Amino acid sequence: MDADQLTxxxxxxxxxxSPIIAAIKAAGVEYILSVPDIVxxxxxxxxxxxxxxxxxxxxxxxxxxxxxxxxxxYCDKRALTLIQYTGFLxxxxxxxxxxxxYAQPICMMIGLLGHDPYTxxxxxxxxxxxxxxPILDAMGIPHHLINEDPDxxxxxxxxxxAYVNSHPVAFLIGxxxxxx
Amino acid sequence: xxxxxxxxxxxxxxxxDEIVVSTYSSAVDWLALGERTLNYFSIGAMGLDxxxxxGLALGRPDKRIICLQGDGSFLMNMGCLVxxxxxxxxxxxxxxxxxGTYEANGSHPIPTNKADFAAMARSAxxxxxxxxxxxxxxxxxxxxxxxQDGPVFATLHVERSKQLIYDYPKLYDAERRKALKAALQKR
Numbered sequence: 001m002d003a004d005q006l007t008x009x010x011x012x013x014x015x016x017x018s019p020i021i022a023a024i025k026a027a028g029v030e031y032i033l034s035v036p037d038i039v040x041x042x043x044x045x046x047x048x049x050x051x052x053x054x055x056x057x058x059x060x061x062x063x064x065x066x067x068x069x070x071x072x073x074y075c076d077k078r079a080l081t082l083i084q085y086t087g088f089l090x091x092x093x094x095x096x097x098x099x100x101x102y103a104q105p106i107c108m109m110i111g112l113l114g115h116d117p118y119t120x121x122x123x124x125x126x127x128x129x130x131x132x133x134p135i136l137d138a139m140g141i142p143h144h145l146i147n148e149d150p151d152x153x154x155x156x157x158x159x160x161x162a163y164v165n166s167h168p169v170a171f172l173i174g175x176x177x178x179x180x
Numbered sequence: 181x182x183x184x185x186x187x188x189x190x191x192x193x194x195x196x197d198e199i200v201v202s203t204y205s206s207a208v209d210w211l212a213l214g215e216r217t218l219n220y221f222s223i224g225a226m227g228l229d230x231x232x233x234x235g236l237a238l239g240r241p242d243k244r245i246i247c248l249q250g251d252g253s254f255l256m257n258m259g260c261l262v263x264x265x266x267x268x269x270x271x272x273x274x275x276x277x278x279x280g281t282y283e284a285n286g287s288h289p290i291p292t293n294k295a296d297f298a299a300m301a302r303s304a305x306x307x308x309x310x311x312x313x314x315x316x317x318x319x320x321x322x323x324x325x326x327x328q329d330g331p332v333f334a335t336l337h338v339e340r341s342k343q344l345i346y347d348y349p350k351l352y353d354a355e356r357r358k359a360l361k362a363a364l365q366k367r
Contacts, residue, residue, distance in 0.1 A: 031238070057238070057267055059231075060259025067228035071201075071235020074220070076365045079235075097224030102357065 013117065017043030017177035019152045025053055027159035029078045029107070033057045033065035037084035039111030043177030045082060062087030066094040070104045078163060081108045085132050088170075092135070099168035100139055106168040107159050109146075117147055117175035136170055147174035182315045184277050184338045185209045188248070190315070191275075194323045195246065199364075201233040202248035204284040206277055207351055208344045210248055217363045221351045227256025230264065230274060237269035237330075240364060246326060247274045251290055252282040254297060264331050265305030272330040274301070279338045284346060301333035313337035 021044065024032075032048050034056065048054050059065055065081035072079045088095075088110050099106035114126035124130045136143045142162075144154040155171060162169040184206065192213050201220045202210045211219065222232045233247035254276045264272065280293035302309040308328050312318040318336070325334055 055238075057234075057263070059263045061257075063225070063228060064231040064234075064257065064260050064263055067222070067225070067231025068235035068238070070222075071220075071232040071237075072239040074236060074361050074364050075239025077239040094225040094228055098222075098228070101224055103354075 011117070011175065013148045013175070015043075015146065015148050015151075015173075015175050015177045016180050017047060018180060019149065020044060020146065020155065020177055021047060021051065021054075023152050023155035024080055024159075027078065027156040028163075029054070029080045029159065031055045031057060031069075031072055031077060031079035032082055033059055033068050033079055034082040035059055035062050035065075035084070035087050037082070037087070037111040037113065039084065039113050039176050040082060040109070040173055043179050044109075044173075047179060048082070061090070063091040063094040066091055066098050066106055069106050070098050070102070073105050073163070078105075078159070079107065080159070081106065083108065084111045084113050085128055086113065088132065089128065089135075095141070095168065096139065100141065103166050104168065105163040105166050107162055107171075108168070109171045109173060111173045115174055121145065121172055121174065132172065141168045141170055143170040143172060145172050145174055181313060181339045182318065182336060184279065184336070184341050185212070186315055187277070187312075187318060187336050187338060188213060190319050190322050191246075191326070194326050198244040198246050198326070199236050199240070200246045200248065201229050201236065203229045203253055204250055204346070205341065205344055206248040206250055208346060209341070211351070217359050219356070220360055221356070223348060223351045227253045229253055230257055230260045233272060233274065234260065234264050234267060234269065237272040238267065241269070241271055244271045244273065244326070245269075247272070249274065249276050250283070251276055251278045251280065251297070252285075255290060258300065261301055261304040261306070261333075265301075268305075268307070269331055270307075270329045273326050273328070273332045273334070274306075274330075275334050275336055277336045277338055279340050281340055283340065283344070287340060298333060298335045306331045306333045308332045310334040311337065
């Protein structure tokens with residue numbers, strides 16, 4: 001079973017969306033750049049779209065986010081790219097060139113569609129998810145698994161660190177955040 | 181038919197404190213007109229020059245952003261027309277230099293040179309869209325185009341240029357990026 005299809009009644013571990021959004025805001029993020037992803041759609045993107053404290057830029061293709069976030073970073077504006085892992089894979093060249101080789105603070109929150117949150121991404125039932133962490137490691141991009149509520153504390157310091165030291169960072173969303 | 185370097189010489193007369201985003205052949209011709217801190221060379225990920233420009237336009241609404249994009253780059257990121265039109269930055273002027281070739285990659289032709297980029301920008305929802313193929317006409321209109329409320333789009337129909345020297349280490353220079361960032365963060 002694709003565990004991101006788990007209903008809240010079946011999935012006993014909770015990942016609430018509102019503390020994630022609070023952590024994003026606490027990290028000084030002003031812009032959310034996104035192509036919708038079903039993993040983060042209800043718990044993150046929808047409330048973000050209704051939050052006047054965050055400016056949502058809806059893009060057509062995920063690699064646009066990398067360029068936009070780079071431009072914003074030159075202006076001392078923080079952005080978070082909210083995409084699905086398929087969009088991450090599609091954006092690899094932009095991330096290679098802009099985030100890694102240009103050493104830009106590109107912060108990505110990546111939904112792991114089809115992942116089983118009761119296992120690790122490297123052991124995911126979905127091939128596309130299994131290759132994400134090895135790719136991030138090969139590119140030297142720090143990454144953090146956000147799989148349950150206590151993981152949310154990783155978000156703010158990692159974004160702060162990425163901007164202070166100018167490097168990319170990725171947060172892997174292992175289960176569907178609830179809209180609470 | 182115009183030449184890219186001649187168009188840029190005209191454009192340069194109207195550029196003071198604008199941020200100019202350019203890549204590949206456009207970046208080489210623009211840099212040949214002189215160093216300036218507010219040049220942003222987005223070499224490294226072809227096609228994203230317009231996305232970088234959008235980020236700058238959103239981040240610094242008090243400054244005007246001029247994007248000089250080649251047609252090959254434009255074709256790689258046409259969705260950004262829709263993104264830019266939706267974000268509607270008034271301070272963004274988006275030039276596409278249409279010479280029908282991937283000049284930096286051996287001057288092979290783009291898939292077709294018949295596409296009407298200005299019409300695409302207009303239908304995407306840019307506030308203004310222009311096309312220029314006559315240098316005298318561009319010279320007459322350039323000041324107006326760069327000052328219009330955006331997003332503004334303009335196609336420059338040019339011929340293939342002479343062989344350029346692509347000094348990527350110079351364009352890539354980290355010191356250049358550092359200086360630009362410092363200038364933009366200083367208010």
